[in-house]
Amino acid sequence: MASNSLDEPYLVDITIDRDSSIPLHTQVSEPISALILSGELPAGQLLEDEVTLSARLHVSRPTVRRAFHDLVAAGLLARRRGSGTRVTLPHIHRKIGLTSLYDDLKDAGLKPRTDVLSYEVSLADEGRAELLGCTKGTEIVKIERLRWSNDEPLGIMTNILPIEFAPSFTDLSRHGLYHCLRDAGIKLASATQRVGAKLAGTRESELLHLAEGSPLVTTERTSIEESGRIVEFGRHLYDANRYQVTFTLFAEATALQ
Amino acid sequence: MASNSLDEPYLVDITIDRDSSIPLHTQVSEPISALILSGELPAGQLLEDEVTLSARLHVSRPTVRRAFHDLVAAGLLARRRGSGTRVTLPHIHRKIGLTSLYDDLKDAGLKPRTDVLSYEVSLADEGRAELLGCTKGTEIVKIERLRWSNDEPLGIMTNILPIEFAPSFTDLSRHGLYHCLRDAGIKLASATQRVGAKLAGTRESELLHLAEGSPLVTTERTSIEESGRIVEFGRHLYDANRYQVTFTLFAEATALQ
DNA sequence: CAGTGGTCTAGACCACCTT
DNA sequence: AGGTGGTCTAGACCACTGA
Numbered sequence: 001m002a003s004n005s006l007d008e009p010y011l012v013d014i015t016i017d018r019d020s021s022i023p024l025h026t027q028v029s030e031p032i033s034a035l036i037l038s039g040e041l042p043a044g045q046l047l048e049d050e051v052t053l054s055a056r057l058h059v060s061r062p063t064v065r066r067a068f069h070d071l072v073a074a075g076l077l078a079r080r081r082g083s084g085t086r087v088t089l090p091h092i093h094r095k096i097g098l099t100s101l102y103d104d105l106k107d108a109g110l111k112p113r114t115d116v117l118s119y120e121v122s123l124a125d126e127g128r129a130e131l132l133g134c135t136k137g138t139e140i141v142k143i144e145r146l147r148w149s150n151d152e153p154l155g156i157m158t159n160i161l162p163i164e165f166a167p168s169f170t171d172l173s174r175h176g177l178y179h180c181l182r183d184a185g186i187k188l189a190s191a192t193q194r195v196g197a198k199l200a201g202t203r204e205s206e207l208l209h210l211a212e213g214s215p216l217v218t219t220e221r222t223s224i225e226e227s228g229r230i231v232e233f234g235r236h237l238y239d240a241n242r243y244q245v246t247f248t249l250f251a252e253a254t255a256l257q
Numbered sequence: 258m259a260s261n262s263l264d265e266p267y268l269v270d271i272t273i274d275r276d277s278s279i280p281l282h283t284q285v286s287e288p289i290s291a292l293i294l295s296g297e298l299p300a301g302q303l304l305e306d307e308v309t310l311s312a313r314l315h316v317s318r319p320t321v322r323r324a325f326h327d328l329v330a331a332g333l334l335a336r337r338r339g340s341g342t343r344v345t346l347p348h349i350h351r352k353i354g355l356t357s358l359y360d361d362l363k364d365a366g367l368k369p370r371t372d373v374l375s376y377e378v379s380l381a382d383e384g385r386a387e388l389l390g391c392t393k394g395t396e397i398v399k400i401e402r403l404r405w406s407n408d409e410p411l412g413i414m415t416n417i418l419p420i421e422f423a424p425s426f427t428d429l430s431r432h433g434l435y436h437c438l439r440d441a442g443i444k445l446a447s448a449t450q451r452v453g454a455k456l457a458g459t460r461e462s463e464l465l466h467l468a469e470g471s472p473l474v475t476t477e478r479t480s481i482e483e484s485g486r487i488v489e490f491g492r493h494l495y496d497a498n499r500y501q502v503t504f505t506l507f508a509e510a511t512a513l514q
Numbered sequence: 515c516a517g518t519g520g521t522c523t524a525g526a527c528c529a530c531c532t533t
Numbered sequence: 534a535g536g537t538g539g540t541c542t543a544g545a546c547c548a549c550t551g552a
Contacts, residue, residue, distance in 0.1 A: 023521065043485070049537060060523045062319075065538085073330065075447055078485060081538045082531025089390075089485045092447050133346075190332060190349050192505045197454030197472040197497035215454040215472055228300070228335065228346045240454035247504060248449045280540065306518055317542045322519085338519045339550025 009048045009084075010041060016057050024059050028067035036076045036087055045087040047077070075250060092248065113148040114157075114176065119169045131222070131233040134162055141166035143177070146207060153208045155238040165231050177232070186231060191223040195245050198237075208239055215240035266305045266341075267298060273314050281316050285324035293333045293344055302344040304334070332507060349505065370405040371414075371433065376426045385417055388479070390487040398423035400434070403464060410465045412495040422488050434489070443488060448480040452502050455494075465496055472497035 014031050016024060035041045048056070054064040068085060071077040075092040079085045120142045129136045140160050147155040159177060167180035181188065200214045208214075217238040223231045271288050273281060292298045305313070311321040325342060328334040332349040336342045377399045386393045397417050404412040416434060424437035438445065457471045465471075474495040480488045 025521080051537080061525090063522065066521090068538090078446065078483065079538065080483075080531075081529065082536065084531095084537065086485075088446075089481065091449055091479060091481060091487075092485075188508050189335065189345075190505055190507045192348055192351065192503070194501045194503045195452040195474070196501035197474045199456075199470075199472050213456075213470060215456050217452070217454045222348060224346065224348055226335065226337075230348075244451045244453035246449070246451045247506070248447055249504070250447045251445050282540080308518080318544090320541065323540090325519090336519060337550075338548065339517065341518065341550095 006042065006044045006086075007046055009046050009052075011048060011056075014057060016059060024063050025066040025070070028053075028057065028059070028064055029070050032067070032071060033074065033076060036071075037093060039090075041087050043087055043089045047085045047087070049084060073250075075248065113151075114173075115146045115148070116169065116173050117144040117146055119143055119172070121163065128160055128233075131230075132160060132162055133230040139163040143172065145172075149242070152242075153239075154242055155236055156204060156207055157234060157236045159232050159234040161232040162230075165225075177234075181231065187226045188231060189224050189226045189228075191221055193245075194220040197240065200237075204237060208237075210239060217243055217245065219245060263299065263301045263343075264303055266303050266309075268305060268313075271314060273316060281320050282323040282327070285310075285314065285316070285321055286327050289324070289328060290331065290333060293328075294350060296347075298344050300344055300346045304342045304344070306341060330507075332505065351503070351505065371430075372403045372405070373426065373430050374401040374403055376400055376429070378420065385490075388487075388490040389417060389419055391419055396420040400429065402429075406499070409499075410496075411499055412493055413461060413464055414491060414493045416489050416491040418489040419487075422482075434491075438488065444483045445488060446481050446483045446485075448478055450502075451477040454497065457494075461494060465494075467496060474500055474502065476502060 012032050012035060014028060016027055018024075020027065032041075032047070047053075050061055050064045050068060054061045057064070068077060068079065072079060076088060077085055078088050122140060122142065124132065124134060124136055124138045124140045126136050128140060129138060132138070132140065134140075139162070141163055143157075143159045143161075143166075145157045145159075146153055147157060165181065165184070165186060167175075167177070167184065171180045171183075175183070178188075196218045198216050198218050200208065200210050200212055200216050202212060204210075204216065205212045205214060208216075217240045219234075219236045219238075221232075221234045221236075223234075225231045269289050269292060271285060273284055275281075277284065289298075289304070304310075307318055307321045307325060311318045314321070325334060325336065329336060333345060334342055335345050379397060379399065381389065381391060381393055381395045381397045383393050385397060386395060389395070389397065391397075396419070398420055400414075400416045400418075400423075402414045402416075403410055404414060422438065422441070422443060424432075424434065424441065428437045428440075432440070435445075453475045455473050455475050457465065457467050457469055457473050459469060461467075461473065462469045462471060465473075474497045476491075476493045476495075478489075478491045478493075480491075482488045
């Protein structure tokens with residue numbers, strides 16, 4: 001292959017602060033991540049090999065390896081023995097996270113707005129208790145919201161939470177649900193999502209300003225917190241002509257199964 | 258907390274073969290993964306700490322750490338400093354992989370069958386070239402298949418591939434697309450997926466034995482191979498009353514972004 | 515306080531790719 | 534043959550958890 005700039009290792013500008021509380025491997029991976037996501041590093045760009053980089057930064061090779069490994073897991077880098085470490089194609093960079101799946105409209109610059117339609121405290125019946133992994137009769141909060149985009153209603157969002165996780169009505173009317181949870185110090189570990197389709201019923205079509213029988217995207221989500229407890233269960237309905245769910249799967253993550 | 262069996266570390270039966278070509282960390286993680294996925298280890302079960310386990314197996318602590326780290330990334334284990342390593346809730350175990358998203362019916366015991374409706378070789382027009390990341394005029398293969406489940410049509414699957422990745426018609430009529438790709442030695446790295454909804458048109462409703470205007474789940478997928486090239490682009494349509502897309506997101510994976 | 519996972523080091527050898 | 538990432542070791546110290 002003809003030599004070109006992609007094949008000359010890019011020397012990322014990294015300064016290591018050994019007094020910082022930030023782990024060294026993060027101090028290595030974060031600047032690289034930022035360069036790739038900002039588009040400054042083009043797809044296919046070769047990086048320094050890990051031995052050279054560790055010598056230049058005066059950190060151990062395992063530390064650089066850990067940083068590179070994290071970037072590979074995030075889909076930003078691809079490595080090949082003998083060949084080196086390169087930036088992946090931008091397709092892979094559009095990786096979706098736990099929060100962005102729900103707060104993604106903000107980023108898209110679509111002037112989002114969310115109205116809280118109802119906020120109810122009640123005791124869990126059998127079905128809801130099972131959805132939340134709690135016992136029947138536990139106090140739960142049910143929230144119904146309407147999400148707007150460009151001054152048109154886009155989705156109906158219904159969520160139930162055990163009362164100890166639920167944000168207050170006022171917090172919720174100001175910020176998104178995930179934002180409130182994070183502010184309350186609740187750390188989410190994972191979320192299981194089911195996406196399907198259905199036709200709009202009477203109430204749904206009225207709320208969303210659609211004709212009855214219009215196609216809707218349905219999502220059901222169960223969010224789990226670090227210790228394994230279920231934080232919330234949500235059923236959302238979106239206008240299918242204006243909303244799709246996007247996500248990326250990685251082969252690596254399934255290597256064990 | 259009252260002492261119970263979950264809080265007594267479970268000693269996983271692991272034998273290390275140092276002559277094997279399988280990495281030691283895999284020899285540690287794989288049996289644990291199998292025990293959890295088979296349900297033999299209950300949610301919340303405490304495992305040995307990594308120092309004890311590494312001593313028992315006569316491997317170094319970083320090797321055991323690597324194994325545990327992989328199991329955490331796969332969603333099977335959760336670790337907390339000072340507290341230990343425990344099996345996560347089964348919610349998280351239903352993790353979806355690159356292939357299972359498309360070959361998942363087989364597992365569900367639904368007697369799947371796939372008919373190849375058409376198999377065409379052509380030159381990529383502008384739109385298809387962009388979808389596949391190749392130049393206009395490249396030879397591509399377009400495949401249309403009908404997937405059955407329990408002797409009822411379930412989905413229409415349309416895929417395009419650069420001709421060098423495309424399986425032969427005969428291979429395709431015997432095995433799933435992903436199966437063929439794997440057999441051809443093509444290693445997938447990631448796939449970006451978009452899920453939405455629409456109403457069935459005339460041809461779709463005929464093929465799927467549905468009324469016109471029935472709700473369909475639509476998926477679009479771009480699969481990328483190790484070196485970053487696009488392997489295939491697929492547009493699938495499914496009967497929404499019988500099919501949903503399920504997947505799990507992990508917080509860890511997004512830590513960098 | 516003791517126990518646990520999190521980070522880091524400075525090496526070593528091997529497998530694979532490219533030239 | 535040389536360069537690259539993949540694996541593995543035997544330690545060390547720190548931060549957090551729980552009793």
